[in-house]
Amino acid sequence: MPMTTLDLPLSGIRVLDLSRILAGPWCGQVLADLGAEVIKVEHPLRGDDTRDWGFRLGERNTCYFNSVNRNKRSIGVDVGKPEGLAIVRDLAARSDVLIQNFKTGGADKLGLGYEALSALNPGLIYCSIAGYGSDGPEASRPGYDLVIQGESGLMGMNGNDDQPPLKFGVAIVDLFTGQYSAQAVLAALIQRGRTGKGRHIEMALFDCGLSVTSYYGLEALALGENPPRYGNAHPSIVPYGVFDAADGPLVITVGNNAQYERFCRIVIERPDLAEDARFATNLLRTQNRPELLPMIEAELRARPRALLLQRLAAGGIPCGEVLGLNQALRSPRATQAGMVSDDAGNADTPAVLAPPYRLDGKRAPLRHRPPGLGQDTDAVLGELGLDGPRITALRQTGAIA
Structure with a gap:
């Protein structure tokens, strides 16, 4: 029997995803894969930045966007308008988790910071993701994966010694930061079960980039210099x-x-x-x-x-x-594992990777394909108690998609 939504560990948990690009959306996708209801808030016209990155699928989706937004619903809301901001605050008051990656201080200016929202919802677990620590001199610097791969030493440990520094093939800092963020959210949910109180989780891409250096990082500290780079070889095992x-x-x-x-x-x-x-x-x-x-x-x-x-x-x-990557994804091994979900008739999401989690011998299901921009706006607003005329009026102001 296929696994149902009620079988999933985070069934009944609502996540409000105000984040963009990769790290925050990856965190939200992890929670969605494990059963949470994740509502992704996007600008009603532009949407998430990654809707305009990489290979285009359909009218408003891309491979970038689809890779970090499965199992979510999308609503188009302009938080720069008072009516849109009120919608998001109402959703935050009814959510268990909020994820945001505004520039440091940006959420506070909008009235969407932790202090303001925890006053509405004391049990809210609020996850902030930024490039650098909020208590340091670089708090206002924007965080970009490639920059932090360079600053954290990841590029310097990758590749061969006779070659220039080399980035990872994917945005490794963004993805690890999203995974670390999801782990912290899950820990906070467990603690809230004991205390009833939410927490403010702060994650920095730079911190996570340093963490990824792992045993190479400790070797550098022990040597007092950069360890040699071995490319595809192992520094300590031959052959x-x-x-x-x-x-x-x-x-x-x-x-x-x-x-x-x-x-x-x-x-x-x-x-x-x-x-x-x-x-x-x-x-x-x-x-x-x-x-x-x-x-x-x-x-x-x-x-x-x-x-x-x-x-x-x-x-x-x-x-x-x-x-090759396509060979791997289309290999008998990947097919047997059920890791690729195909829907050739869907121009927006013709192929989507399945969640990697197996629970009691069953793969966590692909419950929702990555959403079109704002496709769930009316449904979510209806759940908030807004009727048709009110939704139409909000649409006319440009506050919603």
Whole structure:
């Protein structure tokens, strides 16, 4: 049986998503995937900035927008108009969670800051996302993923030592910040269950970017300098990384000495490399990387990928193909997992990734495809008690879509 909305952990939780672009909307999408009712507030004419980014789908959707707004409803409201602001304040009074990423101080100027809204709704969990900490000298600086990838050292640890700094393939700081924000919201919801009180959560992209450096960051602190960059290789394990077979790349991860011996004897048929004292342990293999890797690479390039993958699997050595993105998404593995939801007849959302969460053996459902701009405005306002004539009057003022 498919999972129903009532089966989801956040069923009954309402989230008011006032955020734009990626970090805030990603946070809202995580909560929506887990069952929350997420109402996305967009400008009635422009909508979210990402409706104008990247590959166009239909009239007002894009791949960017769709990637962070599934399972949400969209209302078009202009908070710059008193009538629109009143609608948002009314929704905030009836919500459990609010997400916003206005420039620091912007929400307060509108009357949508934490102090003002928590006075209306003491149980409100209010999540603010900004580029930098609100208590520091850079509080007013706008936060952009690429800038923070540079400032946090992420670009400096990515790529190879003989290449310039390299950004990640996706907006990694935005996405991690959204995920961290969702975790904090969930923790605050648990605490509110004990205390009945809301919290003000503040997340900074710069802080989250530093957190993503993980063990590389700690190595930099321990060394007192930048650690070497190894590209697709591993700084501490050899052989480990992306290698070229005769007909294409593959990933090989030899994680311990027993695997290394099987790799030499079974996969590349070089027992001499298993018996060589210079390569007897992983520490020695790492120290003697320049001598070992050229011999391994030559053996791998001499064999077809399918044969290598077969031998690696037989030897219990983790391995895999390196696929293009479209190949990966259309692979039998992705199809079996149900990770892509297709609707060829829907120009706005022809393909959408499914939520990654499995609960009691069932994937959390795609309840709502990413919305068109303001498509749920009338329905949400009706739930607030506004009748048809009142909605028409608000539309005539430009306060709503």
